[in-house]
Amino acid sequence: MTEDVAEHRELIIAGTGIAGLTAAIYGGRANLDPLVLEGDEPGGQLTLTTDVANYPGFPEGISGPDLVNNMKAQASKFGADLEHGIVVDVDDSDRPFRVEVNDGTVYTCDAFVAASGASARTLGVPGEDELMGYGISTCATCDGAFFRDEDMLVVGGGDAAMEEASFLTKFADTVYVVHRRDEFRAEDYWVERVEDHVEDDDVEILENTELLEVEGSPEDGVDQVVLAEHPEGHPTDKLDHEETETFEFDVGAVFLAIGHTPNTEYLEGTGVELDDEGYIRTKGGDGGDQTATDVEGIFGAGDVVDYHYQQAITAGGMGCKAAIDADQYLENLTGTQAASTESAAEADD
Numbered sequence: 001m002t003e004d005v006a007e008h009r010e011l012i013i014a015g016t017g018i019a020g021l022t023a024a025i026y027g028g029r030a031n032l033d034p035l036v037l038e039g040d041e042p043g044g045q046l047t048l049t050t051d052v053a054n055y056p057g058f059p060e061g062i063s064g065p066d067l068v069n070n071m072k073a074q075a076s077k078f079g080a081d082l083e084h085g086i087v088v089d090v091d092d093s094d095r096p097f098r099v100e101v102n103d104g105t106v107y108t109c110d111a112f113v114a115a116s117g118a119s120a121r122t123l124g125v126p127g128e129d130e131l132m133g134y135g136i137s138t139c140a141t142c143d144g145a146f147f148r149d150e151d152m153l154v155v156g157g158g159d160a161a162m163e164e165a166s167f168l169t170k171f172a173d174t175v176y177v178v179h180r181r182d183e184f185r186a187e188d189y190w191v192e193r194v195e196d197h198v199e200d201d202d203v204e205i206l207e208n209t210e211l212l213e214v215e216g217s218p219e220d221g222v223d224q225v226v227l228a229e230h231p232e233g234h235p236t237d238k239l240d241h242e243e244t245e246t247f248e249f250d251v252g253a254v255f256l257a258i259g260h261t262p263n264t265e266y267l268e269g270t271g272v273e274l275d276d277e278g279y280i281r282t283k284g285g286d287g288g289d290q291t292a293t294d295v296e297g298i299f300g301a302g303d304v305v306d307y308h309y310q311q312a313i314t315a316g317g318m319g320c321k322a323a324i325d326a327d328q329y330l331e332n333l334t335g336t337q338a339a340s341t342e343s344a345a346e347a348d349d
Helices: 018-029 064-077 140-147 159-168 188-199 312-348
Strands: 007-014 035-037 081-083 087-091 097-101 106-114 118-120 152-155 175-178 203-206 209-217 221-229 245-250 253-256 260-262 298-300
Touching: 007 018, 007 097, 007 312, 018 035, 018 064, 018 106, 018 312, 064 081, 106 312, 140 152, 140 159, 140 253, 152 159, 159 175, 159 188, 175 209, 188 203, 221 253, 298 312
Parallel strands: 007 035, 007 106, 035 081, 106 298, 152 175, 152 253, 175 203
Antiparallel strands: 087 097, 097 106, 118 260, 209 221, 221 245
16 A cells, blocks of 8 residues: 655755754755754754853844744745654655654655754753743753852753853852762763862752752742752652651752753664664764764754754754755765666667
8 A cells, every 4th residue: 555645855854943943944045945843842942041142143142932933934934844743753764765743644855854852851840840941951051151149059960960060160159969869970070070169169069869849930030949868869769758858948040960862762763873872873074974874865963963062053053064964965866866867768778
């Protein structure tokens, strides 16, 4: 039985964060008629940031949603079509690629850019959803400067938490690192850096402690948090234990640094190589094709590839590269197909 295909496109882009929208702008300008599928976080993580002060060209800053909406309008201006839909499956067993979205709609395409991002892990504690972007953040380099001279809380025990705590000492009165155990998972380098800040009274470690609640309002930001501490760690598993202490703690900002989950489930059945965490491995290096994956015609860009920088500007740069790489791939594909057709015609003669 022949499957119904809603539409064929030269280029399909998964994700409408900065990487996906930049790829859409460049793909549209290259007359690739790109279809952009929004994903489960339309606009990406930047929509959680109320003020973007470090994106070049906006000396007074710009809100995350405004920047994303401007880029959507720009992509549409150059011929990109933006549609609701979460990519749930990519089939690379044949050409063109088969792309299925969550409502069952199936598209085909000659080239595919995975720019579906990585979702910051959160705790799900009371106050988290209401105050995300209003005192709670998952990106210290994005938002740390907005809370200058405040006491700040960093949650986590890995490299990201140590790095963010070190970075925030530039702005904070005191940085408090909350970790549910008494040992960090971070590399010695980062632990030693934080310990140096502890000696300088810039950082204080709250070990065997977990965040239970964040209090405040979108208008006034974070007022305080509720923490739990148990001498043997993992206090949320022992809230009824007599040795567990629950207490309020005054801070002006909370940074969650407990990792990210790349949105790559739809690629797991393909030949695209993923690392142990699920991030896409791309060719990299010098010259063209830096965003290429192990599957010809599939490219990766933004936080779905980059677990280190995770900045809007670096995501945009990778989106630009992916569109240029895809355009070159499609040009080569067209040339190969034309040569094949010519050879077949000569054989018929």
